[in-house]
Amino acid sequence: MGAGLPAKESNLFKLIVKSYETKQYKKGLKAADSILKKFPTHGETMSMKGLILNCMDRKAEAYELVRQGLKNDLKSHVCWHVYGLLYRSDREYKEAIKCYRNALRIDPENIEILRDLSLLQAQMRDLAGFVETRQKLLTLKPNQRMNWIGFTVAHHLNSNPRQAAEVLEAYEKTLEEDYPPENERYEHSEMLLYKISLLDECGDPERALDEVNKKAAKIVDKIALKEQCASLLLKLGRSEEAEATYQSLLAANPDNYRYYEGFQNCLGLSLESGKHSPENVNKLSSLYKSLYEQYPWSSAAKRIPLDFLEDDDFRNAVDIYARPLLSKGVPSLFSDLRPLYDHPGKADILENLMIEIESSLEKSGSFPGSSLKESPSTLLWVLFFLAQHYDLRGKHDIALGKIDDAISHTPTVIDLYLVKGRILKHAGDLTAAATLADEARSMDLADRYINSECVKRMLQADQVEMAEKTAVLFTKDGDQHNNLYDMQCMWYELASGESYFRQGSLGRALKKFLAVEKHYADMKEDQFDFHSYCLRKMTLRAYVQMLKFQDRLHSFPFFQKAAVGAIRCYLKLYDSPPKVAVEEEAGFMSLPSSERKKIRAKQRKLEARAKKEAEEKAKEGEAANVAATKSGKRGSQHSKVVDLDPDGEKLIQVEDPLAEATKYLGLLQAHSGQCLETHLLAFELNMRKAKILLTLQAVKRQLRVDPNDQEVHRCLIRFFNMVDSLPPPETPAEKLVHGVIEIERPSLGVPHGKPLLEVNESFLDRHRDSLVHRAAAAEMLFLLSPEKKAEAITIIENSVNNITPRGGVLGGAREWKLKNCIAVHKLLETTFHDPVAASRWRLHCADMFPFSTYFKGVKSSAVLGSVNSKICGNEDNGHLGKSHNETVDVLSNSVNGNAIDLKGLNISAPEESLQTC
Incomplete structure (x- = not known):
């Protein structure tokens, strides 16, 4: 380092390097300037000065200096190394690797x-x-x-x-x-545990077990050692020894489900084809009885048998399990038992059991078959459970009746209002659901979870401004946007993005979706420091797990939702470009070339000025904050990041929306290939790009994921309808594409010579009992033969709302879903352009979904005089309409003082408002 410099300047160069490493940037700059006064073309000094400027957020100067330094000394490994560090700081890792490799050519x-x-x-x-x-x-x-x-x-x-x-x-x-x-x-x-896991992974469990026995004394983590030992013994077929090890683990932690699973495997009682054989059920039942006797305080020993027991055995076991939890008033009981609803018949048993308990408590105040009197609150929690049970089964009338009974019983329990709001949301009254959630929030202003639940309901009801005011109550200094973004509060960003999308505000929606994508990019970036830290600290097992987690980071639901939302925004921008942009572009292109250049130059100047002003404001705020900290007045100033595009206007002014959408589609295809929505979006995107083979690929993947889905049928018919309408192929490339499609036709269910109308008719015959499939078939009939519009509408209107048999998973629930009926109504309005048929469908669905605000059901808040309209304060302007604004004022005033005691704000709602609910 410092090659070609005299001794004095060489020492100064070492000082520059030390100043950079110790973050004494001003000192380093001073030393660099001293060298450059005498040797203005010294490449290594210029590069180091640029690196220091980069750390001081002067990137443009930094890049210019480093590049100039590299030009002056191309054979210096220091210059190349610094150039790589510069790229690394900007996450340009590929370019940084190139620079490092060039540096190693000089100094390998x-x-x-x-x-x-x-x-x-x-x-x-x-x-x-x-x-x-x-x-x-x-x-x-x-x-x-x-x-x-x-x-x-x-x-x-x-x-x-x-x-x-x-x-x-x-x-x-x-x-x-x-x-x-x-x-x-x-x-x-x-390190020893890591070595054992390596031996196990490479298929040598016997050698791994020998390592365990040899090095057990040097391994500090005894629980991890036992877990590894039990797993290895099981793999080697030494079931008795593995069983003893799992028993010792269960003695230490009898609520660990993985230990129970391992213990079952030792006894040969593992699942067969997803379920247990009758013989295994009897053995498991005996096993868990003995385990419960050993660990009577263990919740897992009582809960696990509910998964494999059937009929009367299940009823007795779930009765024993639920009674103490109902007596204690555990609100999460329904969430705990919710997976059992996926087992045929168990939902009916739970319903009959809870009805029996409810009846017994109302008559005698005790459980069936018991003489012990229960607390009055036990009935409350039974009603609470039943309300959620009927809500899940689609019986919203009964569910609301049960939750209203619970509220009448004890009107001060906050969970009741949250569940009632959730039932109303499922029933289709999002406005009333938001109002109920707000009422629950006003009963305990210090509870962040309830506040978040309320915000979510408001966003679902498209009350974005009110949701923002509510969310701001729990953010630092009332800075809602920046604080939630810094906290990576993705559920809020997704919910608000979806709300903006429904309202047609694509800029704001896109801003929220891309914020979530940015969080995932930050998570990927965050792993960088661990590459050296974990090797140094020897946390090797956790490090490898973290890397595997990072490799599947983009397969998580939040990213999927954000990517899907962003793609839909870009597709909508492509289909309907912003009118202002279109008009401006048309007027702009009509101007002479010289005028266009002037306008562009003026726009660039304005943007640069606005950016500079924003940066200056940010620096002023930061300087004020530093000064306040030095003077001991911490918190008096707070530097905020200035958002130059709060409404996302620049985001929607993209030249090629489909190219932007393709970036996110690639991530979905790489990490969420098992998800049908990925391939549906691939179809829509490639249809617009006229990429025929990629569209064909999307259809094939859709059929692989779910050949019976109605959206897949839509894509199939649309694709071949488009292909059949193309002119005969002329060029060799066109003939090749045409030949590929003809080869694939039979495998896609569209044989040669079979008209698409027949394919559509056969699809309808297979799915005559399904509303969504009938709607898809009707839409495709109208697409293929517009003159058969009346026939297509008849197909939809002749749909019958079948009821699932009592033995089914949902047991008597309505087959038609509210969201599907809404989709059909929109189809009649927008695709068929038939307001009369749409009106008939609305009336039909209003009777079926009386709480739906979309269909203006008689019990919804959209109809004056209904119960829910009173809840929302549409008539009497009661407490529920006021509580939100009052609370915002109370907390906004308190937030201005730094020492806010949220626990002291536990405000109960007035009796009057509880009666309204």
Whole structure:
């Protein structure tokens, strides 16, 4: 470093490097300027000065200096290394790797550059390169533990656990017999457990078990050691020893479900084809009786049998399980038993049991068959359970009756109002649901969960402004947007994005969806520091798990929803570009070339000025905050990030919306290929791009995921209708595409010579009992033969609302869903353009869904005089209409003072408002 400089300047250069490492940037700049006064073309000094400027948020100057320094000294590994560091700070990892490789060509044994390169290779999952770089580091510095561990992990990540285990064994041979010292016991223990897991992963459980027996004394984490030992014994078929190990684990933690599962496997009582055989059920029943006798305080020992018991055995077991929880008033009982509703017949047993308990409590105040008097609150929680039960089964009238009875019984329980709001949401009255949630929130202003639930209901009802005012009550200094973004509050961003999308505000919707995508990018970036930290601290098992988690990061539901929302926004922008933009573009293109250049230059100047002003304001705020902190007045100023595009106007001014949508579709296809919606969006996108083979690929993948879905049928008919309308192929490429489609036709259910009308008719015959399938068939009939519009509408109107048999999963629930009926109504209005038929459908559905505001049902808040309209304050302007604004005022005033005591704001709603609910 500092090549070509005299001694004095060489020492100054070392000072620059030290100042950069210790973050003394002003000192480093001063030293750099001193050198550049005498040697203005010294490349390494220019590069280091640029690196320091980059740390001071002067990126433009930094890049200019570093590039100039590199031009002045292309053969300096320092210049290339600094250029790589600059790219790394901007997350341009591919470019940074190129720079590091150029630096290594000049200085192939530079430890720092090799280490930095290995970190980037791990980040980018260049696993072959990662192994190669780590091997070089180990060769150069074999006396450093971190190099051995890094080489081991590199092999493991590169799908070579056997080689990784061999490297660890070679490292162990270099250690002394009395290793580890006291201060490294935990790190060495983690390394040994990691080695055991490697041996297990490479298919050698016997060797892994030998390692357990040899090194057990040096392993500190005894629970992890026992878990690994039990798993290995089970794999080796030593069931009795594995059983004893699992028993000791259960004695330590009798509520760990994984231990029960392992214990069952030891006894050969594992699942067969997703369920237990009758013989196994009897054995399991006896097993869990004995386990419950051993661990009577264990909730898992009582809950697990409910999954495999049937009929009377199930009824008795769930009765024993539920009674103490009802007596204690555990609100989560229904959530706990909710998975049982997926088992045929168990929902009916639960319903009959709870009705029997309700009747007994009302008559005698005790459980059936018991003489002990129960607390009056027990009946409340039975009603609470039944309300949620009937809500799940689609019987909203009965559900509301039960929850109203519970509220009359004890009107001060907040959970009752939340559940009533949830029932109204499912019944279709989103406005009343939001009002009930707000009422629950006003009863306990210090509860953040209830506040969040209220915000979610408001957003579902498209009350965005009110939701923002409510959310701001629990954010720092009332800064709602920045604070929620910094907290990565993705549920809020998704809910508000969906609300904006429904309201047609695409800019704001896109801003929210892209904010979620940015959070995932930040999560991916956050792993960078762990590549060196975990190797240093020897948390190897957790490190590998974290990397595997990162590899499937984009498969999580929040990202899927955000990506789907963003793609839909871009598709809508493509179909209906913003009118203002279209008009401006038309007027702009009609101007002479010289005028257009002037206007563009003026726009660039205005944007630059606005950006500069925003940056200056941000710097002023930061300086004021620093000054306030120094003067001891912390909290008096708060620097805020200035949002230059709060409404997302710039986001919707994209030149190619389909290109933007393609970016997110690629991530969905890579990580959510099992999701049907991914391929539906791929179809819509490629249809608009006229990519015929990609559209065909999307249809094939849809059929692979769910061949009976109505949306898949729509895509199939639309695709072949488009293909059949194309002119005869002329060019070789067109003929090739046409030939591929003709080959694929039979496999897609559209044989040669079979008209699409017949394909559509056969689809309708297979699904005559389903409303959504009939609607899809009717829509495709209208697409193929517009003159058959009346026949298509008749197909929809002749749909019969079948009832699921009592033995079914939902047992008597309505087959028609509210969202499907709404979709059919929109179809009649927008696609068929038949207001008369749409009106008939609305009237029909208003009777079927009396709480639906969309269909203006008689019991919804949309109809004056209904119960829900009174709840929402549409008539008497009661407490429920006032509580929100009053609460906002109370907390807004309190938020201005830094020491706000939220626990002291536990305000109960007035009796008058509770009677209204």
